Amino acid sequence: xxxxxxxxxxxxxxxxxxxxxxxxxxxxxxxxxxxxxxxxxxxxxxxxxxxxxxxxxxxxxxxxxxxxxxxxxxxxxxxxxxxxxxxxxxxxxxxxxxxxxxxxxxxxxxxxxxxxxxxxxxxxxxxxxxxxxxxxxxxxxxxxxxxxxxxxxxxxxxxxxxxxxxxxxxxxxxxxxxxxxxxxxxxxxxxxxxxxxxxxxxxxxxxxxxxxxxxxxxxxxxxxxxxxxxxxxxxxxxxxxxxxxxxxxxxxxxxxxxxxxxxxxxxxxxxxxxxxxxxxxxxxxxxxxxxxxxx
Numbered sequence: 001x002x003x004x005x006x007x008x009x010x011x012x013x014x015x016x017x018x019x020x021x022x023x024x025x026x027x028x029x030x031x032x033x034x035x036x037x038x039x040x041x042x043x044x045x046x047x048x049x050x051x052x053x054x055x056x057x058x059x060x061x062x063x064x065x066x067x068x069x070x071x072x073x074x075x076x077x078x079x080x081x082x083x084x085x086x087x088x089x090x091x092x093x094x095x096x097x098x099x100x101x102x103x104x105x106x107x108x109x110x111x112x113x114x115x116x117x118x119x120x121x122x123x124x125x126x127x128x129x130x131x132x133x134x135x136x137x138x139x140x141x142x143x144x145x146x147x148x149x150x151x152x153x154x155x156x157x158x159x160x161x162x163x164x165x166x167x168x169x170x171x172x173x174x175x176x177x178x179x180x181x182x183x184x185x186x187x188x189x190x191x192x193x194x195x196x197x198x199x200x201x202x203x204x205x206x207x208x209x210x211x212x213x214x215x216x217x218x219x220x221x222x223x224x225x226x227x228x229x230x231x232x233x234x235x236x237x238x239x240x241x242x243x244x245x246x247x248x249x250x251x252x253x254x255x256x257x258x259x260x261x262x263x264x265x266x267x268x269x270x271x272x273x274x275x276x277x278x279x280x281x282x283x284x285x286x287x288x289x290x291x292x293x294x295x
Contacts, residue, residue: 037065041099042120044113046261049159050185053166056102057109062117063099067125075289084195087289088188091117094124107189110168112262114188116154119263122288123149132283139273147267152282154263161259169225172255174248179239181252182225185260190222197222217241220249223256 041063048060071093080086092106095117109117122130130147163169168184184190194215201214220240225231227239244252265282 037068037096039063039065039096040120040124042116043154044261045116045154045157045263046110046113046185047157047159049157049165050110050162050168050261051108051166055108056098056100056104057113058166059098059100059102061099062104062113063096064094064117064120064124065096067094067121071125087118090289091121094121107187107192109188110185110261111187111191112185112260115263115265119149119152125289130288132287134269134280134283136271136273137269137278137280138271138276141273143272145269147282151267152263152265155261157261170256170259172252174245175251176245176248177243179243179248180228183223183252183256184225185256186219186223194218194222216249220244220252 041061044057044060044062046060048058051057071090074080074090074093075086077086077089080089088106091114095104095106097103128148128150130149132145132147133142134145135141136143159165161170163171163182168187169182170184171180171182173180186194197218198215201218205211217240221237224236224240227236230236266279267282268277269280270277
């Protein structure tokens with residue numbers, strides 16, 4: 001930066017040394033403002049096929065920055081932990097955009113795509129090795145495991161089970177009743193709605209001392225879009241409560257797990273006591289994002 005430009009900008013008589021120091025400060029400030037955190041682009045299990053074409057998530061990728069002390073502050077904020085928002089706040093802090101220069105709406109993410117972000121966040125924050133203690137199903141003894149999180153990959157997905165590409169809608173005919181349903185993959189916004197509804201029901205149930213869990217039916221009511229072409233809320237709610245056979249409910253949930261894009265979080269556990277193996281779901285306890293709470 002020239003002496004003339006500095007003089008014009010600040011309208012003051014500066015010495016040569018002062019102008020050199022000012023130029024140095026401005027250069028360092030520009031470096032900080034231009035600096036970008038190192039990032040990684042994460043491929044989503046859905047490949048973007050489940051989102052409308054005009055949604056930035058249809059690009060099929062999410063760009064995430066590496067975790068810093070700022071994110072550790074989020075992880076240790078007790079109010080976030082208490083209200084259950086801590087991980088969502090963490091992910092929102094880490095997400096830069098869709099890897100193509102566009103911002104994304106976090107609540108649009110499907111649960112399966114959010115799972116890929118969760119694994120990526122843990123790897124970017126604390127590395128690929130996840131140390132966890134697991135109860136051996138063969139000996140009932142506790143066994144320490146170091147699980148490589150980079151082994152988990154997305155299920156194969158091409159959108160062929162959707163009613164149409166870039167539309168979050170699937171069809172299923174119930175095997176027993178032969179009723180035709182359309183349903184959606186759960187999104188973060190729907191998950192929040194379900195949590196709110198369950199919380200409200202639990203509050204009302206405490207008054208009547210009813211301890212029955214309503215989570216399964218509440219979730220299905222929010223996922224099902226139509227029953228035999230009828231899409232009004234009253235019809236769907238009545239169907240789930242009064243007409244959905246247990247056998248059909250089980251088949252529907254199995255089909256949802258099969259066709260909705262997600263991460264394959266199964267891994268092979270080998271017992272140190274017996275040498276036997278069993279496929280298990282990735283265990284996630286408090287150490288998944290808090291590998292060490294000691295300063």
